[in-house]
Every structure is written in structure tokens, then in C-alpha cells.
Amino acid sequence: MVETANKPLLVVPDVIRQTASMKLDGARWAAAKLARTGRADIARIVDAVAAAGHAKARHYAEWAVRETGYGVVEHKIMKNEACSKGVVDLYRDEDFVTPRIDASRKMVELPRPAGVVLALVPVTNPVATVFFKTLLSLMTRNAVLLCPHPGAKEVCVDAANTLAEAAKAAGAPDGAIQVIEEPTIPLIEYLMSDERVDLIVATGGPAVVKAAYRSGNPALGVGPGNAPVLVDGTSDIKLAAQRIVASKSFDNSILCTNESVVLAFEAIADRLLAEMKACKAHICTPEETAKVRKLLFTDTGFNGAVIGKDAGWIAREAGFSANGAKILVTPVDLVQPEEKLVREKLCPVLAFARVGGIDQAVSCARSMMRKTGRGHSAAAHSNDENNILAFAAAVPALRIAVNAGCSLGASGFETNLGPSMTIGTGFAGGSSIGDNLTPHHFVQFARIAYNKEASVSFGAFEGRDPLNLPRAAAGPVVQPQLQLHSGGLDADAMRQELRKIILEELNAVLAA
Amino acid sequence: MFDYGLFRFEDKQDLFVKAIRFWNPDKTKFWQDVGVDLVIDRREGYCLYDMSGRRLIDLHLNGGTYNFGHRHPEIVETLKGALDYFDMGNHWFPSVARAALSEALVKSAPGMKYAIFGAGGAEAVEIALKSARYATKRRKIVSIIKGYHGHSGLSVATGDERFTKIFLADRPDEFVQVPFNDIAAMERVLAGRDVAALIMETIPATYGFPMPNEGYLNACKALCEKHGTMYIADEVQTGLMRTGEMWGFQTYGVEPDIFVTAKGLGGGIYPISAAVVNEKCGGWLNEDGAAHISTSGGAELGCIVAYKVMEMLQRPELVSNVHSVTRFFAEGMAEMMQRHSDIFVGVRQKGVVLGLEFDHPEGAVSVSRALYEHGVWAIFSSLDKRVLQFKPGVLLSADMCQEILDRFDAAMPRARELLRQLPKAA
The missing domain is CATH 3.40.309.10 (Aldehyde Dehydrogenase; Chain A, domain 2)
Known part of the structure; x- marks a missing residue:
């Protein structure tokens, strides 16, 4: 009998990678759903997730120190609390969901979430970063796929699952918060370059940040401090x-x-x-x-x-x-x-x-x-x-x-900079952002811009909800002119042609 | 010029001529007549490409054969890896691949004992019917009018006369048919206590996916138990997570004596099927295990592919995707029906198994054509042409589902126009 102690006899697919790929599909479903979710529902989900993280701040602080060997439990508790309820309270009065109407500029701004955020989590601040990037993503109606550093994967996976359960219980779609259970550098590079990712938020060593920017996907990466x-x-x-x-x-x-x-x-x-x-x-x-x-x-x-x-x-x-x-x-x-x-x-x-x-x-x-x-x-x-x-x-x-x-x-906790686990190092530091990472970085806007001539009046947008507009009345049916591209013939002409060919074939057979 | 290395065709017409001459003139011409001039060339994911290069989103999936899409990379990689080590194998001997797949299939539903392999659905149905006859020592088989279980000797005899009369393959003395959803008729036919098996698709596909009435399948199973008849669930189109559970009968809380799976089990790249039987129906495997044999049934390469299929189907990520696709089309089709209520009159849905009803006896043929012209391939139900079979794959992405719905919406005016040209229903 052939022993299979070390290497399998068959070369088989990398199930971890394939499963991660399915997670991206799940995230896209969630992102599509979140993009159509209103402010009150988002607020409820965000609060539930923050509360779930906050309640386990000590548990995860202890676990993170135990697993990584880095840091001080008491200080990690502070960070976990600040990055859960703290960060939510800080942005509570800001609205990243409802259209903004600016009559003076004759503009309406419709928030457009990124979609799927791929969030890299460093080994140094694992749980606080999981909390922080997840909440920023949710506040702005994005789905998040967390990629923990392999050295902190167990605590990150557990923390992410805690948040995901809370989110789901509060009505978030399946796949809104997901985590890669078995992170490896090749897997993370594969995910970063996948077109289903809309935004990479990379915190980590310079190598991983550079890889994020090389991936071809939009990325917010930050360099090292000193x-x-x-x-x-x-x-x-x-x-x-x-x-x-x-x-x-x-x-x-x-x-x-x-x-x-x-x-x-x-x-x-x-x-x-x-x-x-x-x-x-x-x-x-x-x-x-x-x-x-x-x-x-x-x-x-x-x-x-x-x-x-x-x-x-x-x-x-x-x-x-x-x-x-x-x-x-x-x-x-x-x-x-x-x-x-x-x-x-x-x-x-x-x-x-x-x-x-x-x-x-x-x-x-x-x-x-x-x-x-x-x-x-x-x-x-x-x-x-x-x-x-x-x-x-x-x-x-x-x-x-x-x-x-x-x-x-x-990092913004003892100043009025935005409290953040991710510090933009700007052009000088190889990054596209120079601010402390805030929810604002996770959302863009579609802008309705009126003619600025005074003679053109601005529309009445107050009280209208793009997610809940009155049903459009059925208009006249427009029949598009279709042209099938079948070797330059349309279907009818092709049938004619075929009948001719068949007839010729038959005649040839009969004549033989 | 289409040069495939082994053979070459000048163009699409060249292919049509040869298909008519050497392959199947009627089938080839049929599609011409209904306006679907498709010759599938390249295929990838949930897309087919006609020889003209035109892209079509596949919602036909050959009844779930392409449940995972075409040439799913993980399945292809699995087969390629297996080809470096295995071949079809030798059906006479126990094999690692068959043992592993049997175990996976038997453990996928409670009450099951053995898995017996075939190369296609009909062969697995054949095995199921023979096993039921063995277990009951009865001959008679009951099936549903407009049911469909394949084209081999016993399986075709369970089906519609369109497929039996022409070949003199009907056997009215042994094969009895009853209407779907008619529990009284079922009771009458089983009460004679001479029926070996009731075979039914959990949701009859070729009949256009009429949904079983509440309690119908459970009542059928109870009648089978009462009258000593084996219940065979044909899960060829409803299995493999397409209804949101691994097997369609599980969503109805029915425990069959035998279930049959095929099509998607081979991942769309290696044909394999199985009849999974309980202890009683599998008794012959202890008495004379070579009473049924099949050289290509349970080919080891197919077993490896199917094993991978079963593994993928049980990932939470995949299950979640099925639910997302299910919800999307439940909401999306309700909206479409509102918008196009003059022609689009009903939706039958269980998971990603959908039948869309149109207001004309041949309505779905026109809709199929309109969708085809709009880049979507979905086939009408052969045995109820009012109904379009609409079969999204379990791994469809959010983006592609939205594209399908947008294309569907855009195709409706054309469907309306084609329907208007049809003779009015009697």
C-alpha cells in the first residue's frame, strides 16, 4: 500500500482559497443589500455590533495578548472599548446614508458606499482593528471581509464572528461581516487583486501595504510610524x-x-x-x-x-x-x-x-x-x-x-484628530490618504448638480427617499430594434438559407 | 473558420448542414423554427457563447447539470488532478473513490444505507426501480402524469407517451400514471397493494415545476408505507441544494426509500449518477452484488468529481449564496410580474427552481425566444409550454442576478410582441 503520510496522492484544489472566493460573492450580495438599506436600520445594526464588541472588550483583550504575546491587557481593553462604542458615539450625529441637499449650491449628494471592503488586520492591534474597520464599513453601508494577520487569527476570527452574529440578529444581510479563517500571504494577495473587491484597507507592514497598492484595486494603505x-x-x-x-x-x-x-x-x-x-x-x-x-x-x-x-x-x-x-x-x-x-x-x-x-x-x-x-x-x-x-x-x-x-x-483619542486605528501616511508615506481613517473614506457621493444660472430653479428634494420613491406609472412600451449577430444573418434569413442548403443537399443525394 | 484541431468547420452554416446530415435533422431544424439558432461554442461560468461569439447567460443549466456554472475552476482542477492518477476504474472491485462518494451520499440524508452508481439519470432510475421491485417482489410502478425520469427501458415507461409510443416502449400493464397533486387518485392506485414503487420528481421539472400542494408529498409517502410501496424521490433536478437544502425532499420533510441524483452531481464535466437506497431496497447488494453491473456507472473519475461537488455544496458560504439567489428572484420576479402582468401571470418557486407562467398555451416558447434575443438562455417546459423553466445556478453572483433581471425586463416587450403573433388560445 502506498502511504499518504506527507503528501496527498492527488493534486487537489486549494479549498481555503476557493472558500474565500465564495466569501467574496457573499460579501457582494450583502453589499447590494446594504446599499439599499435606510439610516435607521443601519444605525440599529451598527449599535448592535458595537455593543457586542464592547461587551467582550476584556475577553478579547486578554485573548489577543495571550495569542500574540503583544501589548497590555488593560490598554487593549481601552482600545477595544474606544473602537466599538466609542467610535460609534463619535460619529453618531453624522449621516452617511441619507441624501444631502444643498440648496445654495443647487446640489443633492447621494451617498454611494464602496461595496466590498477587504480589511487587513495587523497583529499588533488585532481586535481593535477588527472592531474599527467593521464599524466604519457598516456605518457607510459596506460589507467587510476581514483578513487577520496569521499571528492573531484565532482571536480575530472569534471577534469577527461575534460581530457578525450581532449584525445578523439586528437584521444585517448574511455576509455583511465575514472573516478569513486561515489567512496566508498568497491568499491575501489573491483576494486583494480580485475584482469583486471595491476597496482594500491595509494596515500592516510596508510589504503588505505596497502589495495592496499594486493589486489594481482601490486601496487605503498606511505606512509605518517613527x-x-x-x-x-x-x-x-x-x-x-x-x-x-x-x-x-x-x-x-x-x-x-x-x-x-x-x-x-x-x-x-x-x-x-x-x-x-x-x-x-x-x-x-x-x-x-x-x-x-x-x-x-x-x-x-x-x-x-x-x-x-x-x-x-x-x-x-x-x-x-x-x-x-x-x-x-x-x-x-x-x-x-x-x-x-x-x-x-x-x-x-x-x-x-x-x-x-x-x-x-x-x-x-x-x-x-x-x-x-x-x-x-x-x-x-x-x-x-x-x-x-x-x-x-x-x-x-x-x-x-x-x-x-x-x-x-x-491616533486621535486625546486630540481632535479622528480617533483611528489606521493612520494615513499620505503621499510622503506611500498612501493615498493623509488623514486618520474615518467613515468618510468609505463612502463616495453621486452628485445631482443643477445649472447654476439663476433662471434655472432647483428641485424640491426635501422629504424624498431614493430607496422609497412612488411607483412610476407604466409608460408606453418601447420595442427595441433587435439585430441578432449570427454571422451577419438575422434568424429568418438564416432559416431561408438553411432550407436552401438542405434542399440542395437532398437533391444531390437523390441525384446520386 | 472554426478550427478545433481535431476537426474544423467553415462557419456556423457548415455545422448546421453536418448536424442535419449526420446527427439529428429534426432537433436541429426545430430550434431554427423557434428562432433559437444556438450552437454553443465557448462556455465559462454561467455564460455560454454561440459560434457567432454572442454571449448568453445560462438559465437552462441542462436541468441543473451546470448548477455550479460551466467548467467551474475548482471542479476542473479536481478532475485534472484526478486524471494524473485515476481512470474510470474497474467496476468489479471495491475502489477508494466509490467508497468515499458512497459514504458522502449515504450520510447526506437519514435512513440511507448504500449508493449504487450509474452514468446518467435514466440508469440511476433504472437501478431504483429494480431495487424497489427486488424489495417488494412486486412489478407495478406508479408515476405522475407528465412526470419525467429518463429514456431507458424502465425509466421511459414511467414517462409521457410522447417518448414511449414512437418506440413501442409503453407498458401500460406495469406502468400506471396518476395526476399530480391528486391524493385520492394516488390512494386508489396504491390500495391494490401490488405496486412496487411510486416514483416522483419532488417538483416535476419537465411539467414546468408545478409545486406540490401542502402535505401532498408526505401523504404520498404515508400511502406508500400503508400499502407496502417503495417511495422513490427523483432528485435529478431538485437535489444538490437547488431547493435550499441538499435534497428537495428534505424541504418537505419526506424520507424516501430511494432517491436518485444525476446531472449536477458530475459538476457538468463528468457524467455520473446514483441511486441511494435504504437497507430494504439495498438488500440485493448482500444477496448478489453483481446482479446489476455498469462499466461506466461509478467511474472513479466521476466519483472524485462528485465527491468534490458534495463537499462544495455543504460549505456555509455556498448555502448562503443559494439563499441570496433565492430571495433575489423571489423579490425580482414579483416585481417583474407587477410590471408585465398582461403576459406574465405566475411564479412557481422553490429555492433556485423556478417556473414562470405566461398567459398562452405556448407562451414560454415565445418568451424563451425573446430572452434568447436579449442574451439569456432559458428553456420552456416540454410538457407544459405555458411555463418557462427558469433555473439560476447556486453560485450566481449578485451582479449577474441583477443583469439577468435587467435583461428579463428588457425582453418583455419583445415577448409581448411575439405572443401577440401567436394564434389565440382556444
Whole structure:
């Protein structure tokens, strides 16, 4: 008997891919249905989904940390709550469904959902991203197919199914929320290039974002962060230190908006370090800094094992002790890409450099972002508008959080930027969007535009619902002139021709 | 020039001439006369392409043969993979492919014990009728007037006289027919306790999909039990998820003694059929397993394709798609009927099995032609030409369903015009 221990005897289709393809068809059905759903029904579905996610915020926070090994449960709970009920409440008064009538411009705007959203979910913020992208999709009447990172697939699949059940119970069509259970990179690339996808929302590593843009489908992709943090002499040093340490330790720096390098004015640098130390930052000695550098950046590249780990763990792995520390501060002399510690680290290791003034702060910030972080985030702790303006005008970031922690400031939770799990890095960062991702990015508008001449009056559209218009009266039946393309002959002519041929054939047979 | 490598045709006319000369003159000419000059060339998904290049959406599906569409990639890939290892196999011996498919079929419905394979629907019906006769030691077979079960010796005898008289294949002494939905007639014919089997399509396809009255099928089954008759469900057109469940009888809560499946079971690429029997009807498989044999029945390549078909049909994603297509046409056809109420007078629907009724005895022939001219291929019911068989596939996409409805709507004025040209009904 032939053993089949390793490889099947038959080459068979990839069932996972084929099933994923069926999910896209399901999503298209759901999208068609959602596009014809009114505001009240959408609101009910969105609220039900948000409530279901919110109720399990802790459950999934614990699960995500357990499965991925990244982050802090308490902080993930906050994010899961903010990205469920929080985000729904934030946009509650906005209407992405009803036509907008603008009499002054003589225009009516009809919301047009994208259709099927393919949402890529990163391993770093899995559940919050599942909640966030699903709710943004539903608010704007899109169906969503979630593709979790393989490293977080179990929690993402469960979370997505929880949301899908809630949606269905609230009246959403089958297929409105779906998830890929067995994600692989080839599968995700296949899905991204499928024409049944209307919009890809890609959060993840640069490779996956680039792949999204290469796919040929419309995509909203975001690049990696690497935030410089300016602290000048006009800032409240104590508050700045508190904010930086809290932000840098938030969820163990897993948000891509977390602080990467502090650029401290020389005059206040020592005081800032002392205040940070008071907030449980461990200030590394040069030897410890070297050890951290070696741990984080190996010969083969960045060590992914450190992502989202706490400061004590990192210190231990590096070979020293920093018990009770919330973050590790690694002073560096050089703020250039060749100093690896000024790159994105996604763990509570904060590089610290001294600068002579605003000009040097700007050039340092530009230098460190040359390698990574373009278009992403920066922070400034300052009360000098000139410094803030000079910094913001020159560094290649699209959001500069001022006197706020960068993690939650740039991501919009502690500022008035849109709270978001997806941070547009703009043209500079290889993205088509420069804003924090909001529901507005998931919907476009068909515009009814009247002649602007004053003599042409605008229609009375108030109170009319395009989903529920009165039945049109039966008009006269128009008979289209049809021409069958059968080798240039119409059906009757062809029959004539055939009869002739048959007759000739018969005669030939009879004559033989 | 149509050069297929093995053979070539100058053009479509060349094909018509040869088809008339060597293949089937009447059938070829029939389609000419009803205005459907179709010669299927390329085919892909739910689309057919005429030799002229014209695209047609296929809602005929050959009775569900193309349930998954034409040349579904996953089915094709399965067959290609199987061809590197298997061939038809040898029916004398047990085989992995037949064992695997038998198990899948037997487990797809409660009460079943064995699956016996054929190459086509008629062969499976033949097996079913023989198995029922074996089990009951009775000869008589009851079927429905205008029912349809194939064209082989026993199967054709159950059907319409159009198909039997010409070949002297009717056997009125052994094959009795009763009207559909008439439970009293059924009682009368079964009460003699000499009937081996009642065979019926769960929804008679060739008769235009008249829906069984509430409780009718259950009452038939109860009568069978009462009078010792085997109930054979012909699921050739209603099986394989086309009614929203794997088998049509499941939607009516009927448990047959035997059910027959074919057409779509072969995924549209490898012919295979099966009679699935309960323990009693399968008794001969213990007594003399070679009493019925078939060289091409249960060919292993077909078994592998069918196994894949069964696997695909059970995916939640597919089931959800069937429900979406079902809802879409339920709503869409109700709307169409409102808009075209002068000619379009009724919809019969169970899942993606639809019969559309038009207000003329030959109405569906005209509608079929009008749809054909509008890029949709759906065939009238041979035995009730008022009714158009409208058979969407289980994997149809939302976009294509909308296209079908738009084309249907656009074809109605033409249908109206063609109907007006027909002689008035008596």
C-alpha cells in the first residue's frame, strides 16, 4: 500500500482559497443589500455590533495578548472599548446614508458606499482593528471581509464572528461581516487583486501595504510610524515627562503612533530625564543601551520578538535588570538612520537625543524619518508657537500632536484628530490618504448638480427617499430594434438559407 | 473558420448542414423554427457563447447539470488532478473513490444505507426501480402524469407517451400514471397493494415545476408505507441544494426509500449518477452484488468529481449564496410580474427552481425566444409550454442576478410582441 503520510496522492484544489472566493460573492450580495438599506436600520445594526464588541472588550483583550504575546491587557481593553462604542458615539450625529441637499449650491449628494471592503488586520492591534474597520464599513453601508494577520487569527476570527452574529440578529444581510479563517500571504494577495473587491484597507507592514497598492484595486494603505518628539525649553517639563512615559508605555508601544525618539533641547535635557525617571522610566547606561540595541536589531534585522513586550522583559532579555520600569530610555549621540535605535521599535524603548535648538531638532527629525516613518506622526511639547510651526512645517509627518502623548494623541483619542486605528501616511508615506481613517473614506457621493444660472430653479428634494420613491406609472412600451449577430444573418434569413442548403443537399443525394 | 484541431468547420452554416446530415435533422431544424439558432461554442461560468461569439447567460443549466456554472475552476482542477492518477476504474472491485462518494451520499440524508452508481439519470432510475421491485417482489410502478425520469427501458415507461409510443416502449400493464397533486387518485392506485414503487420528481421539472400542494408529498409517502410501496424521490433536478437544502425532499420533510441524483452531481464535466437506497431496497447488494453491473456507472473519475461537488455544496458560504439567489428572484420576479402582468401571470418557486407562467398555451416558447434575443438562455417546459423553466445556478453572483433581471425586463416587450403573433388560445 502506498502511504499518504506527507503528501496527498492527488493534486487537489486549494479549498481555503476557493472558500474565500465564495466569501467574496457573499460579501457582494450583502453589499447590494446594504446599499439599499435606510439610516435607521443601519444605525440599529451598527449599535448592535458595537455593543457586542464592547461587551467582550476584556475577553478579547486578554485573548489577543495571550495569542500574540503583544501589548497590555488593560490598554487593549481601552482600545477595544474606544473602537466599538466609542467610535460609534463619535460619529453618531453624522449621516452617511441619507441624501444631502444643498440648496445654495443647487446640489443633492447621494451617498454611494464602496461595496466590498477587504480589511487587513495587523497583529499588533488585532481586535481593535477588527472592531474599527467593521464599524466604519457598516456605518457607510459596506460589507467587510476581514483578513487577520496569521499571528492573531484565532482571536480575530472569534471577534469577527461575534460581530457578525450581532449584525445578523439586528437584521444585517448574511455576509455583511465575514472573516478569513486561515489567512496566508498568497491568499491575501489573491483576494486583494480580485475584482469583486471595491476597496482594500491595509494596515500592516510596508510589504503588505505596497502589495495592496499594486493589486489594481482601490486601496487605503498606511505606512509605518517613527515619531520624533520635540521637547523645548518652553514646555512644562514635568507634564511632558509624564505624558511621554505614559504614552510610550501605553500597550507597550504597540500603536504605530508611539514615541520613537525624544529630541530634547540641551538646556532642559537633564531635567527631562530626571522627571521621566520619576515616572518610572529606566535611563540606560551606555552599556545597557548597547545591549538593548543588540537585542532589538540583530544581524538579520529587527527582532520581532520584542514587539509589545514590557520594559522589564526587554531588559532581562538584553541582559540587565530594570524591574518596575515602564519604559527604557536609551540615550543616543547620533540621530541618523545608521543609529538603529532611532528607527521604529514597537516596544517601550525610547531613544533620547540632545539638540542645540529648533534647527537641530528639525534636521534630526528629518534624518531619522528618512529611513522610516514618513507621513506618519510627530509630537511637540512646547509653548512656543514658532518652534511648533517650524517643526511641523519641516518634518515629514502629517500629524503633530502638541502637549499630548503621541500614541493616543496622533491616533486621535486625546486630540481632535479622528480617533483611528489606521493612520494615513499620505503621499510622503506611500498612501493615498493623509488623514486618520474615518467613515468618510468609505463612502463616495453621486452628485445631482443643477445649472447654476439663476433662471434655472432647483428641485424640491426635501422629504424624498431614493430607496422609497412612488411607483412610476407604466409608460408606453418601447420595442427595441433587435439585430441578432449570427454571422451577419438575422434568424429568418438564416432559416431561408438553411432550407436552401438542405434542399440542395437532398437533391444531390437523390441525384446520386 | 472554426478550427478545433481535431476537426474544423467553415462557419456556423457548415455545422448546421453536418448536424442535419449526420446527427439529428429534426432537433436541429426545430430550434431554427423557434428562432433559437444556438450552437454553443465557448462556455465559462454561467455564460455560454454561440459560434457567432454572442454571449448568453445560462438559465437552462441542462436541468441543473451546470448548477455550479460551466467548467467551474475548482471542479476542473479536481478532475485534472484526478486524471494524473485515476481512470474510470474497474467496476468489479471495491475502489477508494466509490467508497468515499458512497459514504458522502449515504450520510447526506437519514435512513440511507448504500449508493449504487450509474452514468446518467435514466440508469440511476433504472437501478431504483429494480431495487424497489427486488424489495417488494412486486412489478407495478406508479408515476405522475407528465412526470419525467429518463429514456431507458424502465425509466421511459414511467414517462409521457410522447417518448414511449414512437418506440413501442409503453407498458401500460406495469406502468400506471396518476395526476399530480391528486391524493385520492394516488390512494386508489396504491390500495391494490401490488405496486412496487411510486416514483416522483419532488417538483416535476419537465411539467414546468408545478409545486406540490401542502402535505401532498408526505401523504404520498404515508400511502406508500400503508400499502407496502417503495417511495422513490427523483432528485435529478431538485437535489444538490437547488431547493435550499441538499435534497428537495428534505424541504418537505419526506424520507424516501430511494432517491436518485444525476446531472449536477458530475459538476457538468463528468457524467455520473446514483441511486441511494435504504437497507430494504439495498438488500440485493448482500444477496448478489453483481446482479446489476455498469462499466461506466461509478467511474472513479466521476466519483472524485462528485465527491468534490458534495463537499462544495455543504460549505456555509455556498448555502448562503443559494439563499441570496433565492430571495433575489423571489423579490425580482414579483416585481417583474407587477410590471408585465398582461403576459406574465405566475411564479412557481422553490429555492433556485423556478417556473414562470405566461398567459398562452405556448407562451414560454415565445418568451424563451425573446430572452434568447436579449442574451439569456432559458428553456420552456416540454410538457407544459405555458411555463418557462427558469433555473439560476447556486453560485450566481449578485451582479449577474441583477443583469439577468435587467435583461428579463428588457425582453418583455419583445415577448409581448411575439405572443401577440401567436394564434389565440382556444
